[in-house]
Amino acid sequence: xxxxxxxSKANLPFSExxxxxxxxxxxxxxxxxxxGIFFFVFREGAGFLFNGLNLTEFLTSVExxxxxxxxKRYGAFALIVGTFSVTTLxxxxxxxxxxxxxxxxxxxxxxxxxxTFKIIIELLAAIPSVVWGFIGLTLMNQLIIQVFNAPIGxxxxxxxxxxxxxxxxxxxxxxxxxxxxVPDSYREAAExxxxxxxxxxxxxxxxxxxxxxxxxxxxxxxxxxxxxxxVLMATGHSVNIPSGPLSWIRTLTATIAAELGEVARGDExxxxxxxxxxxxxxxxxxxxxxxDLVIKGIRQE
Amino acid sequence: xxxETPIDRRKRLTENVMRIFLLVVTSVMIIPLxxxxxxxxxxxIPVLSLEFLFSNPRxxxxxxxxxxxxxxxxxxxxxxxxxxxxxxxxxxxxLNEYARESWFTRITNLAVVNLAGVPSIVHALFGVGAxxxxxxxxxxxxxxxxxxxxxxxxxxxxxxxxxxxxVPMPFREACWxxxxxxxxxxxxxxIPNSIxxxxxxxxxxxxxxxxxxxxxxxxxxxxxxxxxxxNLFAYNITxxxxxxxxHLFTISTQVPDVTEGTPHGTAVVLVGSVLLVNAAxxxxxxxxxxxxxx
Numbered sequence: 001x002x003x004x005x006x007x008s009k010a011n012l013p014f015s016e017x018x019x020x021x022x023x024x025x026x027x028x029x030x031x032x033x034x035x036g037i038f039f040f041v042f043r044e045g046a047g048f049l050f051n052g053l054n055l056t057e058f059l060t061s062v063e064x065x066x067x068x069x070x071x072k073r074y075g076a077f078a079l080i081v082g083t084f085s086v087t088t089l090x091x092x093x094x095x096x097x098x099x100x101x102x103x104x105x106x107x108x109x110x111x112x113x114x115x116t117f118k119i120i121i122e123l124l125a126a127i128p129s130v131v132w133g134f135i136g137l138t139l140m141n142q143l144i145i146q147v148f149n150a151p152i153g154x155x156x157x158x159x160x161x162x163x164x165x166x167x168x169x170x171x172x173x174x175x176x177x178x179x180x181x182v183p184d185s186y187r188e189a190a191e192x193x194x195x196x197x198x199x200x201x202x203x204x205x206x207x208x209x210x211x212x213x214x215x216x217x218x219x220x221x222x223x224x225x226x227x228x229x230x231v232l233m234a235t236g237h238s239v240n241i242p243s244g245p246l247s248w249i250r251t252l253t254a255t256i257a258a259e260l261g262e263v264a265r266g267d268e269x270x271x272x273x274x275x276x277x278x279x280x281x282x283x284x285x286x287x288x289x290x291x292d293l294v295i296k297g298i299r300q301e
Numbered sequence: 302x303x304x305e306t307p308i309d310r311r312k313r314l315t316e317n318v319m320r321i322f323l324l325v326v327t328s329v330m331i332i333p334l335x336x337x338x339x340x341x342x343x344x345x346i347p348v349l350s351l352e353f354l355f356s357n358p359r360x361x362x363x364x365x366x367x368x369x370x371x372x373x374x375x376x377x378x379x380x381x382x383x384x385x386x387x388x389x390x391x392x393x394x395x396l397n398e399y400a401r402e403s404w405f406t407r408i409t410n411l412a413v414v415n416l417a418g419v420p421s422i423v424h425a426l427f428g429v430g431a432x433x434x435x436x437x438x439x440x441x442x443x444x445x446x447x448x449x450x451x452x453x454x455x456x457x458x459x460x461x462x463x464x465x466x467x468v469p470m471p472f473r474e475a476c477w478x479x480x481x482x483x484x485x486x487x488x489x490x491x492i493p494n495s496i497x498x499x500x501x502x503x504x505x506x507x508x509x510x511x512x513x514x515x516x517x518x519x520x521x522x523x524x525x526x527x528x529x530x531x532n533l534f535a536y537n538i539t540x541x542x543x544x545x546x547x548h549l550f551t552i553s554t555q556v557p558d559v560t561e562g563t564p565h566g567t568a569v570v571l572v573g574s575v576l577l578v579n580a581a582x583x584x585x586x587x588x589x590x591x592x593x594x595x
Contacts, residue, residue, distance in 0.1 A: 026387075037419060120334060128575060228422040
């Protein structure tokens with residue numbers, strides 16, 4: 001059988017060779033695009049990154065005054081803290097819900113109920129981020145003002161609730177895959193020893209699937225870090241080190257979205273926004289790489 | 302029968318408590334979906350009408366309909382689909398049918414995963430750097446669509462790969478044994494047998510592209526542009542356009558004194574179209590499952 005498959009390349013008609021070349025090109029296009037993204041974002045920001053920007057100040061100072069006339073300051077520390085604090089708070093809400101739902105859907109549900117829940121989760125994932133931002137701006141804003149008696153509801157809490165709702169679907173679907181990947185023989189062995197369903201989950205499945213669950217959380221976090229419109233509209237948009245869930249913040253992504261439209265090309269400020277882009281790209285790249293290694297780790301076992 | 306010992310009872314109790322707790326946790330996720338749709342519809346009912354869909358924004362976007370942004374979104378989605386569907390499908394064909402297990406394949410897969418993980422605003426910066434400035438397209442529908450296409454590529458690749466994987470190996474082997482080449486096998490056997498799965502991926506790409514805001518903000522979408530009402534060909538792809546998602550952002554944050562309900566109406570149209578498209582994908586998937594021949 002294999003002899004037939006191994007036709008020599010020379011026998012292929014010309015048109016077929018062209019098509020194969022095209023398919024191969026498409027195959028490697030993703031690598032080209034990932035490098036392209038890094039290259040072009042880097043290209044726009046490189047000049048100021050190597051020549052003029054004080055990197056220590058950029059990473060540690062809280063003074064973000066890019067438009068000041070005589071005292072321009074590019075300290076992104078408050079933005080970095082903003083991004084990470086809103087993501088952490090979002091994960092505190094999304095992880096218990098996401099993992100809980102994944103366990104329920106994969107272990108307790110009847111097939112019919114499982115399909116229903118999966119469709120709902122899929123629809124939840126489909127809602128555009130600008131709509132989440134709009135909900136944060138209107139509905140959640142009112143809600144926070146009334147519940148916490150706060151002067152303004154556009155806070156870190158508001159943004160993280162939106163981010164939590166957006167990252168839950170990712171966490172559920174990846175965590176469910178991880179639980180599905182645990183061989184049924186594990187469950188059967190545990191049940192044969194007299195364990196209840198919950199004991200099987202708690203003592204057998206969770207330890208066996210822990211890498212996949214970790215990857216699910218990491219990818220959910222990566223999604224939150226990179227989210228733009230929802231945090232731009234819902235977190236109050238002021239550069240600030242947060243003192244609690246009700247403080248205003250601004251994130252790295254929101255800063256680019258809000259300021260890129262108002263700068264002149266080639267300007268220092270313009271280049272700093274691209275440098276923030278490089279920073280974001282690097283953070284999400286590293287988080288995704290770790291998640292990928294964690295998942296690959298399970299497959300090799 | 303065995304009598305129940307206290308340990309058994311505790312086990313049963315924990316089991317039931319956890320089951321109910323997890324059911325509640327899962328059900329809580331339905332609430333925001335219903336709440337959002339209900340809230341938006343409730344607020345939007347007064348403005349929703351066919352006229353809202355087919356008339357342009359008026360009075361500095363304080364009133365009027367959403368024709369220009371709606372048409373703009375359709376343009377962006379269609380152009381980005383034309384670019385990303387062939388590349389995405391063929392990339393998946395390469396990964397599934399041609400690539401062997403090697404470090405290079407692993408890097409390609411990693412690139413797909415990472416492309417999906419790049420933040421949307423970084424895609425926007427890439428679009429500005431690569432298409433608007435380097436390729437000289439300027440801020441145009443073309444530049445914005447190309448940015449969207451690259452951003453949504455992983456969606457198509459992921460579902461196409463899954464669809465191709467579901468075609469059993471004996472199908473291909475039978476075809477090869479008849480003397481067919483690789484490409485003949487793919488065109489005559491593999492793709493026809495996985496077309497519904499591929500279409501699902503394409504549909505999901507449409508839904509994703511329609512909702513994105515950040516990548517088009519600086520590459521081709523504008524706050525306001527007047528076009529002829531009712532003319533489907535009112536935009537030129539080398540010019541800028543309005544977009545539904547950006548329009549929602551604009552009228553809810555940048556424009557003061559917008560008529561009550563207009564932003565909600567815009568949001569309803571945006572969410573409604575995205576959810577409809579997704580529902581189509583779900584129905585297609587269910588249909589495919591009942592129809593499978595193997």
